Amino acid sequence: AVTGGRHMDAIHQLVVDEINATGATGLHIHKNKGATLPGFYRATKSWDLVLVQEDIPVLAVEYKSMLGSEGKNLNNRADEIFGVAEDTRQAELKGLLPPQMRRAYIFVMADNPDTSRAVGVSRTLGTADPIFAGASYVQRMAIMLRRMRETGLFHMTWAVAVKEVPFSWSEPDPEVGWDRFAADLHSAFKTGMPEPDPDRP
Secondary structure, X not given: OOOOOOOOHHHHHHHHHHHHHOOOOOEEEEEHHHOXXXXXXXXXXXXXXXXXXXXXXXXXXXXXXXXXXHHHHHHHHHHHHHHHHHHHHHHHHOOOOOOOOEEEEEEEEEOOHHHHOOOOOOOOOOOOOHHHOOOOHHHHHHHHHHHHHHOOOOXXXXXXEEEOOOOEEEOOOHHHOHHXXXXXXXXXXXXXXXXXXOOOO
């Protein structure tokens, strides 16, 4: 199941294998509580993976999954990850984290009748973005991750939908698919160590 036990281990290994495939040297991979970085609004943040090169953090990766209560949980995930991104960016601006560090986010969502059906947009006091009208929760996940990458909140994002029985997986948007994620990863390390983020605020 999407939320069962050590379900992210294979995705973690996939990311590690792709990091190694970049050919960058002097890398040390930290995970879970060993992957803790300083924050700005809070003292520390534990990531799922932190890549250190020559004693400098150069990549921080967050893995998330979701099964059930999609409307509420997707909004909660959004609130959480936007806060993480802003906290990390402010830590960079204040010199607590290096300017060349890249942020990556991977989201795995269950693909079932509840997540794949069209969803209406709640009434608002303004005009909701029409892109969300009739979009399923899987599609909303992909929209969120694409915009997170396009606006620079995260440099690499991967959106994955998983069917449990029989097992299969799909990518709702190639712009936030694995191929794009891997290409962004290789691009960051094409000269060995990432250059300072050109989109850094």
